[in-house]
Amino acid sequence: MSxxxxxxxxxxQQILDAAVRVFxxxxxxxxxxxxxxxxxxxxxxxxxxxxxxxxxxxRAAFEALASAMDRLLEGALSGTGPALARLDALIRDxxxxxxxxxxxxxxxxxxxxxxxxxxxLPLDMAETYGRYRAAVAALLAQAAAEGEARPGVxxxxxxxxxxxxEGCVLQWLIDPRVPIGExxxxxxxVCLHGVRGRxx
Amino acid sequence: MSxxxxxxxxxxQQILDAAVRVFxxxxxxxxxxxxxxxxxxxxxxxxxxxxxxxxxxxRAAFEALASAMDRLLEGALSGTGPALARLDALIRDxxxxxxxxxxxxxxxxxxxxxxxxxxxLPLDMAETYGRYRAAVAALLAQAAAEGEARPGVxxxxxxxxxxxxEGCVLQWLIDPRVPIGExxxxxxxVCLHGVRGRxx
Amino acid sequence: MSxxxxxxxxxxQQILDAAVRVFxxxxxxxxxxxxxxxxxxxxxxxxxxxxxxxxxxxRAAFEALASAMDRLLEGALSGTGPALARLDALIRDxxxxxxxxxxxxxxxxxxxxxxxxxxxLPLDMAETYGRYRAAVAALLAQAAAEGEARPGVxxxxxxxxxxxxEGCVLQWLIDPRVPIGExxxxxxxVCLHGVRGRxx
Amino acid sequence: MSxxxxxxxxxxQQILDAAVRVFxxxxxxxxxxxxxxxxxxxxxxxxxxxxxxxxxxxRAAFEALASAMDRLLEGALSGTGPALARLDALIRDxxxxxxxxxxxxxxxxxxxxxxxxxxxLPLDMAETYGRYRAAVAALLAQAAAEGEARPGVxxxxxxxxxxxxEGCVLQWLIDPRVPIGExxxxxxxVCLHGVRGRxx
DNA sequence: GATGAATGAGCATTCATTCAT
DNA sequence: AATGAATGAATGCTCATTCAT
Numbered sequence: 001m002s003x004x005x006x007x008x009x010x011x012x013q014q015i016l017d018a019a020v021r022v023f024x025x026x027x028x029x030x031x032x033x034x035x036x037x038x039x040x041x042x043x044x045x046x047x048x049x050x051x052x053x054x055x056x057x058x059r060a061a062f063e064a065l066a067s068a069m070d071r072l073l074e075g076a077l078s079g080t081g082p083a084l085a086r087l088d089a090l091i092r093d094x095x096x097x098x099x100x101x102x103x104x105x106x107x108x109x110x111x112x113x114x115x116x117x118x119x120x121l122p123l124d125m126a127e128t129y130g131r132y133r134a135a136v137a138a139l140l141a142q143a144a145a146e147g148e149a150r151p152g153v154x155x156x157x158x159x160x161x162x163x164x165x166e167g168c169v170l171q172w173l174i175d176p177r178v179p180i181g182e183x184x185x186x187x188x189x190v191c192l193h194g195v196r197g198r199x200x
Numbered sequence: 201m202s203x204x205x206x207x208x209x210x211x212x213q214q215i216l217d218a219a220v221r222v223f224x225x226x227x228x229x230x231x232x233x234x235x236x237x238x239x240x241x242x243x244x245x246x247x248x249x250x251x252x253x254x255x256x257x258x259r260a261a262f263e264a265l266a267s268a269m270d271r272l273l274e275g276a277l278s279g280t281g282p283a284l285a286r287l288d289a290l291i292r293d294x295x296x297x298x299x300x301x302x303x304x305x306x307x308x309x310x311x312x313x314x315x316x317x318x319x320x321l322p323l324d325m326a327e328t329y330g331r332y333r334a335a336v337a338a339l340l341a342q343a344a345a346e347g348e349a350r351p352g353v354x355x356x357x358x359x360x361x362x363x364x365x366e367g368c369v370l371q372w373l374i375d376p377r378v379p380i381g382e383x384x385x386x387x388x389x390v391c392l393h394g395v396r397g398r399x400x
Numbered sequence: 401m402s403x404x405x406x407x408x409x410x411x412x413q414q415i416l417d418a419a420v421r422v423f424x425x426x427x428x429x430x431x432x433x434x435x436x437x438x439x440x441x442x443x444x445x446x447x448x449x450x451x452x453x454x455x456x457x458x459r460a461a462f463e464a465l466a467s468a469m470d471r472l473l474e475g476a477l478s479g480t481g482p483a484l485a486r487l488d489a490l491i492r493d494x495x496x497x498x499x500x501x502x503x504x505x506x507x508x509x510x511x512x513x514x515x516x517x518x519x520x521l522p523l524d525m526a527e528t529y530g531r532y533r534a535a536v537a538a539l540l541a542q543a544a545a546e547g548e549a550r551p552g553v554x555x556x557x558x559x560x561x562x563x564x565x566e567g568c569v570l571q572w573l574i575d576p577r578v579p580i581g582e583x584x585x586x587x588x589x590v591c592l593h594g595v596r597g598r599x600x
Numbered sequence: 601m602s603x604x605x606x607x608x609x610x611x612x613q614q615i616l617d618a619a620v621r622v623f624x625x626x627x628x629x630x631x632x633x634x635x636x637x638x639x640x641x642x643x644x645x646x647x648x649x650x651x652x653x654x655x656x657x658x659r660a661a662f663e664a665l666a667s668a669m670d671r672l673l674e675g676a677l678s679g680t681g682p683a684l685a686r687l688d689a690l691i692r693d694x695x696x697x698x699x700x701x702x703x704x705x706x707x708x709x710x711x712x713x714x715x716x717x718x719x720x721l722p723l724d725m726a727e728t729y730g731r732y733r734a735a736v737a738a739l740l741a742q743a744a745a746e747g748e749a750r751p752g753v754x755x756x757x758x759x760x761x762x763x764x765x766e767g768c769v770l771q772w773l774i775d776p777r778v779p780i781g782e783x784x785x786x787x788x789x790v791c792l793h794g795v796r797g798r799x800x
Numbered sequence: 801g802a803t804g805a806a807t808g809a810g811c812a813t814t815c816a817t818t819c820a821t
Numbered sequence: 822a823a824t825g826a827a828t829g830a831a832t833g834c835t836c837a838t839t840c841a842t
Contacts, residue, residue, distance in 0.1 A: 006826065029229040030318035033812065043828045054812065109313035112374060118230035126375035133371070140395060150397025156386035157395055159378060163367025164360055170370065171333070171363055174312060175326035178359060186356035193394035195340060195357055197350025233837060243803045254837065429629040430718035433816060443824045454816065512774060513709035518630035526775035533771070540795060550797025556786035557795055559778060560764055563771055567763025570770060571733075574712060575726035578759060586756035587763075593794035595740060595749045595757055606805065633833060643807045648834065
């Protein structure tokens with residue numbers, strides 16, 4: 001009448017957190033369900049009570065990442081104040097968000113490569129990055145309207161800025177010695193003024 | 201040396217090329233030795249005459265990529281003329297190099313994530329990117345000395361520029377609709393002058 | 401005995417009925433305890449309050465089938481009137497009994513194959529069929545004594561008659577388009593007179 | 601240049617034979633691929649060089665059985681002489697064929713129950729038995745035309761005769777003490793003349 | 801050199817059964 | 822009594838690697 005009670009959502013999150021730690025450590029390809037279960041402190045079979053397959057766990061990690069990103073983009077887009085200041089804040093927020101959840105960030109290394117022919121992971125990474133670029137492009141357009149960016153900046157420049165952010169993250173993922181925490185400043189500076197500087 | 205005998209090196213290259221096509225298509229994790237052999241038009245077992253293991257093929261692809269990159273960096277560093285012009289040329293060259301060998305470039309998606317705990321692939325991606333940053337940093341330092349970059353630009357800005365380049369490549373790898381061929385111009389412009397523009 | 405409490409026996413029967421429907425649909429091998437529980441409208445664990453194992457449910461189905469058959473055989477043996485008429489009636493009764501409980505009948509498909517090496521199901525199907533043949537043989541012997549069957553009919557002919565009945569059932573189980581309901585007549589006719597007919 | 605040579609067909613047959621022995625012994629459901637491989641004296645993985653899945657082995661057994669049966673039916677249909685004699689011969693041939701390959705015959709126990717909802721085995725057992733009945737019906741029709749069977753015998757009587765044959769096999773499969781080898785005679789006698797006998 | 805048949809370790813997934821509540 | 826979350830043994834199938842020819 002009063003069966004064992006569990007918070008399904010919490011348990012699922014617990015497993016996802018464990019999986020993210022494992023994926024971060026060994027990469028998705030080398031991560032066995034058994035590793036995930038062990039990290040979560042449960043039995044192998046129990047993982048399947050919360051996730052239908054190994055791939056589904058990766059997809060859940062992707063969704064966590066994508067929705068965190070969407071929240072940031074949403075914030076930047078709906079904020080008030082000069083567009084360039086909001087772009088600057090977005091850059092800082094993205095880097096801070098990444099640095100705050102480094103294990104989750106490392107899953108990006110597996111996510112970027114997913115969605116190809118045989119892997120059963122149609123994650124629509126492409127669409128996520130498309131939204132990312134669109135948001136930055138919107139900020140740039142606003143900045144141009146405000147006279148704070150040169151006219152004509154658009155999709156291409158948005159791609160460069162998104163690239164710069166993600167490229168910094170990439171380098172930190174490849175080499176943790178890259179000081180991600182100190183990159184927001186120069187990143188924003190270069191994107192806004194270039195290396196020649198405001199008055200070079 | 202008999203005309204019947206295929207050059208060992210050529211045969212190895214033939215297999216590597218085939219592998220790169222397969223890896224590009226399905227990702228390294230989903231690529232079977234048999235797929236590679238079939239793509240190369242040889243038998244599965246023959247692959248092992250030229251590569252000791254599946255991972256070694258990936259390592260060979262990495263080396264091809266890394267040495268191409270080194271050649272580019274070498275060129276930029278040893279070139280003459282203003283440093284900033286050479287940085288601009290380097291950006292264009294890297295993108296052109298990527299666009300010229302898109303299959304090889306796609307292997308980056310697998311390479312970036314390699315070298316973790318369980319995968320037997322100590323590729324030293326980190327060191328390669330370190331050299332990349334060092335080269336760009338050297339160019340920046342020279343530019344600063346030439347009065348073409350604001351004083352103080354250094355490692356951090358180099359990280360941003362390398363990030364911008366690789367981040368653009370990343371976006372194109374994720375979504376081939378990203379026009380990699382048209383990105384050199386805005387990439388250089390943003391890195392050099394920012395989105396505010398030369399005279400914003 | 402409280403009105404709230406369901407009768408143990410009734411609950412067991414409810415589960416068995418559900419199991420029979422599930423077994424009929426998917427076969428025993430493909431039937432999960434969870435399917436049975438769902439069909440019965442109870443929880444998975446509750447099944448084990450009434451049956452010790454998955455196999456035990458199949459055994460219970462066997463027993464239902466076997467005792468129904470025994471009842472029929474008993475009736476034919478203890479009946480009065482000419483033996484051949486009672487054999488004729490038995491044939492009709494068996495087919496009617498099968499047709500009246502088609503789901504239970506389908507379990508035969510799993511039962512026939514059970515009792516082998518690894519399946520933990522020593523059902524003694526063999527003995528049941530032995531009793532079946534013995535009953536028919538007894539009727540035949542009586543008929544011969546009554547001058548209604550040719551002398552010498554015995555175990556072999558009983559096997560043929562049991563075979564004809566069960567073989568018709570088998571064909572209907574394999575292909576439901578076989579009109580089991582219309583087979584009693586020709587079945588009795590062939591067994592009694594052959595295809596040459598009474599006066600061929 | 602001269603790789604290890606094997607007769608693929610012979611090897612496949614060797615595995616199938618081994619599988620049939622294992623299926624006969626333990627039933628298909630309880631037969632593991634590893635059992636089959638061990639019985640064949642090869643490694644587990646090697647089985648998959650010749651069969652795509654466990655089910656495919658069962659299907660191959662079915663096909664062997666079905667084509668043997670088809671050969672027999674073909675022979676009976678295309679034979680010369682009185683139809684009833686050919687039916688008589690068919691009955692004997694089927695029993696002899698079964699008795700000659702008892703392991704293969706035991707697979708029938710698994711085949712009869714296959715093809716249901718969840719088992720991924722659309723073997724068309726129904727169609728095979730349909731052809732079986734059609735052949736017997738054709739012989740009966742001919743016999744009727746020849747005045748050797750009573751007019752009106754048809755599909756129903758064919759079902760009974762097929763049933764009698766298969767039902768005898770069934771009983772022998774359930775209980776090997778049933779003397780399949782001695783059943784041809786009484787089987788033919790009953791089917792042709794009934795238990796009342798030619799002149800009862 | 802080349803081949804491709806054979807191997808067997810490895811792993812995702814399933815599911816009967818248990819038991820804390 | 823009833824539940825259903827948890828377990829972990831079991832097993833189908835894959836595929837890198839080996840090696841006899």
